[in-house]
Amino acid sequence: MHADDQVGEGVPTELAVFLRGAVDGRHPVKIAPSVCEGCGGHVFIVLVNASGAERECSGCGSRAFIADSEEFWDEESWEDDEPGAAGCPCGGEEFEAAVAFSLGDDGLVRWVTVxxxxxxxxxxxxxxxxxxxxxxxxxxxxMV
Incomplete structure (x- = not known):
């Protein structure tokens, strides 16, 4: 982890370390866990494409977009990048989710990494x- 990084409570350690490694060179980052507003659940089925993600709580079925995904979540903007269900190599389709927000020198979010x-x-x-x-x-x- 970088000295300026902030990791939110509830982010699985393995996922925080993995995210930090994946955004190496971008710092500082804020890593936040996805938590269902409906039931407080931490396990999701996730639809993703290159420019967005939507999660569905495995506990209560509540849906939420991650960051600004909803702005680009329509057929017109998908063209060759229609969202699909995230899947693990083991065949699993339920995940804990976290988002790394990479910040610019001005403190603004510059990258969103799911x-x-x-x-x-x-x-x-x-x-x-x-x-x-x-x-x-x-x-x-x-908006995690």
């Missing part, structure tokens, strides 16, 4: 990663 940890076998992977080129961006930090 990391998932399979609840079946613990495999960690980056399932979506996109650049943010606007401001302000503080609202993104709560």
């Amino acid at each position: 990391g998932l940890r399979c609840v079946k076998d613990g495999f960690c992977g980056i399932y979506s990663d996109w650049k943010i080129d606007y401001g302000p961006t503080d609202h993104l930090l709560t």
